[in-house]
Amino acid sequence: xxxxxxxxxxxxxxxxxxxxxxxxxxxxxxxxxxxxxxxxxxxxxxxxxxxxxxxxxxxxxxxxxxxxxxxxxxxxxxxxxxxxxxxxxxxxxxxxxxxxxxxxxxxxxxxxxxxxxxxxxxxxxxxxxxxxxxxxxxxxxxxxxxxxxxxxxxxxxxxxxxxxxxxxxxxxxxxxxxxxxxxxxxxxxxxxxxxxxxxxxxxxxxxxxxxxxxxxxxxxxxxxxxxxxxxxxxxxxxxxxxxxxxxxxxxxxxxxxxxxxxxxxxxxxxxxxxxxxxxxxxxxxxxxxxxxxxxxxxxxxxxxxxxxxxxxxxxxxxxxxxxxxxxxxxxxxxxxxxxxxxxxxxxxxxxxxxxxxxxxxxxxxxxxxxxxxxxxxxxxxxxxxxxxxxxxxxxxxxxxxxxxxxxxxxxxxxxxxxxxxxxxxxxxxxxxxxxxxxxxxxxxxxxxxxxxxxxxxxxxxxxxxxxxxxxxxxxxxxxxxxxxxxxxxxxxxxxxxxxxxxxxxxxxxxxxxxxxxxxxxxxxxxxxxxxxxxxxxxxxxxxxxxxxxxxxxxxxxxxxxxxxxxxxxxxxxxxxxxxxxxxxxxxxxxxxxxxxxxxxxxxxxxxxxxxxxxxxxxxxxxxxxxxxxxx
Amino acid sequence: xxxxxxxxxxxxxxxxxxxxxxxxxxxxxxxxxxxxxxxxxxxxxxxxxxxxxxxxxxxxxxxxxxxxxxxxxxxxxxxxxxxxxxxxxxxxxxxxxxxxxxxxxxxxxxxxxxxxxxxxxxxxxxxxxxxxxxxxxxxxxxxxxxxxxxxxxxxxxxxxxxxxxxxxxxxxxxxxx
Numbered sequence: 001x002x003x004x005x006x007x008x009x010x011x012x013x014x015x016x017x018x019x020x021x022x023x024x025x026x027x028x029x030x031x032x033x034x035x036x037x038x039x040x041x042x043x044x045x046x047x048x049x050x051x052x053x054x055x056x057x058x059x060x061x062x063x064x065x066x067x068x069x070x071x072x073x074x075x076x077x078x079x080x081x082x083x084x085x086x087x088x089x090x091x092x093x094x095x096x097x098x099x100x101x102x103x104x105x106x107x108x109x110x111x112x113x114x115x116x117x118x119x120x121x122x123x124x125x126x127x128x129x130x131x132x133x134x135x136x137x138x139x140x141x142x143x144x145x146x147x148x149x150x151x152x153x154x155x156x157x158x159x160x161x162x163x164x165x166x167x168x169x170x171x172x173x174x175x176x177x178x179x180x181x182x183x184x185x186x187x188x189x190x191x192x193x194x195x196x197x198x199x200x201x202x203x204x205x206x207x208x209x210x211x212x213x214x215x216x217x218x219x220x221x222x223x224x225x226x227x228x229x230x231x232x233x234x235x236x237x238x239x240x241x242x243x244x245x246x247x248x249x250x251x252x253x254x255x256x257x258x259x260x261x262x263x264x265x266x267x268x269x270x271x272x273x274x275x276x277x278x279x280x281x282x283x284x285x286x287x288x289x290x291x292x293x294x295x296x297x298x299x300x301x302x303x304x305x306x307x308x309x310x311x312x313x314x315x316x317x318x319x320x321x322x323x324x325x326x327x328x329x330x331x332x333x334x335x336x337x338x339x340x341x342x343x344x345x346x347x348x349x350x351x352x353x354x355x356x357x358x359x360x361x362x363x364x365x366x367x368x369x370x371x372x373x374x375x376x377x378x379x380x381x382x383x384x385x386x387x388x389x390x391x392x393x394x395x396x397x398x399x400x401x402x403x404x405x406x407x408x409x410x411x412x413x414x415x416x417x418x419x420x421x422x423x424x425x426x427x428x429x430x431x432x433x434x435x436x437x438x439x440x441x442x443x444x445x446x447x448x449x450x451x452x453x454x455x456x457x458x459x460x461x462x463x464x465x466x467x468x469x470x471x472x473x474x475x476x477x478x479x480x481x482x483x484x485x486x487x488x489x490x491x492x493x494x495x496x497x498x499x500x501x502x503x504x505x506x507x508x509x510x511x512x513x514x515x516x517x518x519x520x521x522x523x524x525x526x527x528x529x530x531x532x533x534x535x536x537x538x539x540x541x542x543x544x545x546x547x548x549x550x551x552x553x554x555x556x557x558x559x560x561x562x563x564x565x566x567x568x569x570x571x572x573x574x575x576x577x578x579x580x581x582x583x584x585x586x587x588x589x590x591x592x593x594x595x596x597x598x599x600x601x602x603x604x605x606x607x608x609x610x611x612x613x614x615x616x617x618x619x620x621x622x623x624x625x626x627x628x629x630x631x
Numbered sequence: 632x633x634x635x636x637x638x639x640x641x642x643x644x645x646x647x648x649x650x651x652x653x654x655x656x657x658x659x660x661x662x663x664x665x666x667x668x669x670x671x672x673x674x675x676x677x678x679x680x681x682x683x684x685x686x687x688x689x690x691x692x693x694x695x696x697x698x699x700x701x702x703x704x705x706x707x708x709x710x711x712x713x714x715x716x717x718x719x720x721x722x723x724x725x726x727x728x729x730x731x732x733x734x735x736x737x738x739x740x741x742x743x744x745x746x747x748x749x750x751x752x753x754x755x756x757x758x759x760x761x762x763x764x765x766x767x768x769x770x771x772x773x774x775x776x777x778x779x780x781x782x783x784x785x786x787x788x789x790x791x792x793x794x795x796x797x798x799x800x801x802x803x804x805x806x807x808x
Contacts, residue, residue, distance in 0.1 A: 036757060037756065037757045037759065040755075040757040040760060040763075040776040040778065041759070041760065041778075072757070072758075073759045224753065226713065226714035226715050226753060227715045227716060227754060227756075228756070229754075229755065229756025232755070232756055259654065263753075264661075264698060265752075265753050265754075265755045266755065302657060302658070303658065304657070304696075305657055305660070305697070306696050306697030306698040307695060307696045319657065320654045320657075322652075322654065322655070322656035322657075322684065322688075323688075323692060325695055325696070326695070340653075340654060381756060383716040383756075383758035383759075383761070384715065384716050384719050385719055385720075389716070389759035390759070420715060457715045457716060457719070459715075460719070462719070463718075463719055467718060467719070467723070468715060468718065468719070471715060471723075474713075478751075481695075582783045582786055582787070584728050584731035584786050585731050603727045603728070605721075605724040605725070605727045605728035605782040606724045606781070607724075607781075607782035607783040607785075608783075610782055610783035610784070611783045
């Protein structure tokens, strides 16, 4: 009977042949990037146009699929792989650009020169390597993202051809000690990537030591922090990396079944993970009797249904177990009582995705990247008022100022105002901290802030910091499960106060009340409640002058309702009538040529300044110095 | 045991594959809502039977999640993205403009004729086109992202939908400069 590694080698040989043909195709191949972001930007329309033109011209070209390379601001992108193996990245490629791409691929080199972004592999005269693009200046080496752009994410064979599933085959086949597997992770310094940062190997040990034979390994793929799409990139870009990480996790925790709890906002991730599970099962890499070793691991995707608090592990486990997804008090910890009341362990997608890499290359290799305090690399997603929105994988410890530079800086010639890491339970850090921050959890602590799961939003001085504070207040209030009065009641009061301040009706007592609410909410049972007051606390800590100004009805950013008004500045400008027509609340008064805006009716939606900028203006509301009421 | 109606039999067939104590409740509710548009009382009773739960437990779970509905959805829903990148680009003004245009006061809500609804959307990391919404057509399950909005574009789009335009024509309104 062949052992696991021999069986693996058989799979590998077939995969290598298939991948070699894909890598050096006989005919040029056009790979359209298909991921959530690309599709949102019209990638399917681009693909249809490319295929239609290729058909019409009988072009000697094939089509394939990749995941976007990280540069989301130029989506949709396509890649052309030429028979010599060189791959060139193009974007943004709209339907109208399809003919140029077909020409470029089929011998009229230069037809799509204006769309070239760089080479992904190989060389083409006059085309720089994509690695030289400033967006990737901070990526010395891709590890978690190593297959992005170089494989079809829906192909098991491509993953195998890149060495995938070899680490798990070796561990299973040689019956490596589970303890060694876990210790390797701890030696590497792998900690929970969801933000909690607990050593992964140690956490696995809890479940390994749990009684009974029914252990559940659970993947938290409920990436609910708005502004974070790190896990999505792993699941849509390299789904088998997550599966193999879980497979090794099953070994290290003695689990025979597992769940991937995946938010419903990621339909393509759900589809790709489900397909990857089916493919791995068919190849004998998952399911019963894995690679003939007698070991089993059954995996299922559970679709979430729009509840942020299910990102808390006890909420997630309740949700899997047919209950309301409400977090509960620990202990009992998941290793004692988890999914379906059985011993369980929950890890984040990216935590699992690191495991095959460490199992393949060792802990020393892993520690080559990152800092002493936090080893390895991490995927981050960057968004907000920046020129380049996208994702990249950087070693822990890179400077945030350099990150902002890589992202092209703040758009529209404005200045950075607030940095928002870690989602709604994360923080609001002032622009003045930029030069002192590095991407490492400890760096954020002096600001009473947290780095979190990998989403970082940069806000410009176009908005008052209270705009983000109110958004997160509303979010944590809405997503409170309702179990703790501190959390659901406290967050309601907090939101009300913030809104009142924004509307120019702040009171002296608001600040002490916000601080009292903060201290009270911290007595909630789960992390949702405990961390929910953080962003507002940060406003009072780091943006106090701005808060005080809002109390007086002043706002330098002209973004608060209470401090601004809309006014017709040029009544004879013909666009004013367009503004009148677009206003959804009929706030304009008077006759053409003599329009005014009724402040009591206006809802500050900005539609009028959208259609008649300059003719209608938003300006500081003139007001007498305001006596701030105490009560 | 309630009478076996045709509707009940249809739901029973939909959920026949699901098992008790197997973590199937979410999947069962998703499947029924996908096919019927919402979770009726009858549907929740049938799901409860199938999974060996009380109907109240099914309702308790269903009502916990943002996605499940207990009444038929609007023909087209505008799913408004509540994420931070959108908010920094006047997402709040776009929400208020949408609500005012449709004559409703908060999210979620439908117009009186059931033609258009506004529902809460969550960030899915396509922030390069912020601010955005998604248009979801109930009858076809079609979802169209509409990005790079401003309040004026959002109002034109919502007016078109409200007045009976197709999803395509409404998106055209949103794209018009």
